[in-house]
Amino acid sequence: MLLLTSSSLTSSDWVLMLAVFGASAVEMVEALTIVLAAGTSRGWRSALEGAAAALVVLGLIVALVGVPLVRYVPIDALRVIVGALLLSLGLNWLRKAWLRASGHKALHDEDKIYAETVAELEADGPVSARRDAVGFAVAFKGVFLEGTEVVLIVISLGASQGRLGLAALAALAAALVVIVVGAVVARQLSSVPENTIKLTVGVMLTSFGVFWVGEGAGIHWPGSDAFLLVLIGVFAALSAAMISWLRRSAPLPTGAV
Amino acid sequence: MATLSRWLRVFGRFWWEFLVGDTPELFVATLVVVGVAFALASLHVLPVIVVPGVAIAAVVWSAARGRVPSQANRSPSQDQ
Numbered sequence: 001m002l003l004l005t006s007s008s009l010t011s012s013d014w015v016l017m018l019a020v021f022g023a024s025a026v027e028m029v030e031a032l033t034i035v036l037a038a039g040t041s042r043g044w045r046s047a048l049e050g051a052a053a054a055l056v057v058l059g060l061i062v063a064l065v066g067v068p069l070v071r072y073v074p075i076d077a078l079r080v081i082v083g084a085l086l087l088s089l090g091l092n093w094l095r096k097a098w099l100r101a102s103g104h105k106a107l108h109d110e111d112k113i114y115a116e117t118v119a120e121l122e123a124d125g126p127v128s129a130r131r132d133a134v135g136f137a138v139a140f141k142g143v144f145l146e147g148t149e150v151v152l153i154v155i156s157l158g159a160s161q162g163r164l165g166l167a168a169l170a171a172l173a174a175a176l177v178v179i180v181v182g183a184v185v186a187r188q189l190s191s192v193p194e195n196t197i198k199l200t201v202g203v204m205l206t207s208f209g210v211f212w213v214g215e216g217a218g219i220h221w222p223g224s225d226a227f228l229l230v231l232i233g234v235f236a237a238l239s240a241a242m243i244s245w246l247r248r249s250a251p252l253p254t255g256a257v
Numbered sequence: 258m259a260t261l262s263r264w265l266r267v268f269g270r271f272w273w274e275f276l277v278g279d280t281p282e283l284f285v286a287t288l289v290v291v292g293v294a295f296a297l298a299s300l301h302v303l304p305v306i307v308v309p310g311v312a313i314a315a316v317v318w319s320a321a322r323g324r325v326p327s328q329a330n331r332s333p334s335q336d337q
Binding site for chain 1: 278284291294295297298312313316317326
């Protein structure tokens with residue numbers, strides 16, 4: 001049985017959980033928008049079955065890819081590979097979040113995506129009385145595609161720290177929170193501060209990426225694991241400075257951060 | 258065989274979009290960070306500054322490139 005107490009978790013475990021939770025929450029909000037649209041327009045049974053099937057497939061990928069990675073790949077090679085993957089992902093999230101927060105890129109509008117998806121699905125022929133294949137496929141695809149990024153983050157962060165179970169639990173917790181919140185607020189997912197979460201996770205993924213690439217290559221970071229917190233501080237400060245600088249030439253209304 | 262090749266194409270396209278997408282400079286920067294980390298690993302202080310520095314320089318440059326010109330700085334050709 002998996003027992004977790006706050007005293008058994010290190011600071012890098014907490015950072016890992018926060019990063020996975022945030023990344024999963026952002027992607028799950030996007031997936032939930034599609035599932036809500038499929039459920040409303042094509043029937044809830046097919047949409048929920050499609051979403052559940054995608055979650056099962058994603059869970060299988062974590063188990064089938066993540067566990068062998070942890071067991072059989074040398075830890076230094078694994079850290080360089082997952083560090084590079086996290087760095088590539090993190091730099092992209094940071095760049096996008098800076099541009100959105102400063103008004104150089106439109107914010108992700110869940111209401112607009114919801115309305116467009118519903119319109120597309122309603123135009124897609126009559127709804128089947130029993131199981132609707134269109135609703136199932138759209139919900140499956142939405143959850144699977146958004147979830148793939150979460151799976152990569154869970155496997156990367158979990159495997160590099162030998163905490164695959166903890167990373168998977170954080171992702172599962174985020175999915176549950178988003179589902180509960182989604183059920184309560186229904187179509188008001190646009191009120192979720194998606195860009196702020198994305199910026200926070202971008203800072204963490206980039207910091208983890210730099211840290212693990214360095215560890216895997218043989219760099220001795222001052223203070224060992226504690227240097228991760230220094231990197232997070234540096235990238236957070238850089239983000240504040242960049243958003244402020246980018247806002248000076250913003251053509252669009254700026255997003256909240 | 259056709260199904261396998263279709264799946265390989267989809268798989269390849271997914272990873273290309275995921276890793277390179279519309280910001281190839283950040284993918285290249287990641288490879289540079291890995292290279293610099295290995296090249297400087299035997300030194301003490303330098304990699305601690307240079308490795309994060311390369312990542313910072315890359316994302317700052319990429320974000321600066323991604324700016325949309327404000328109305329005041331926009332040339333007539335950019336409005337077309």
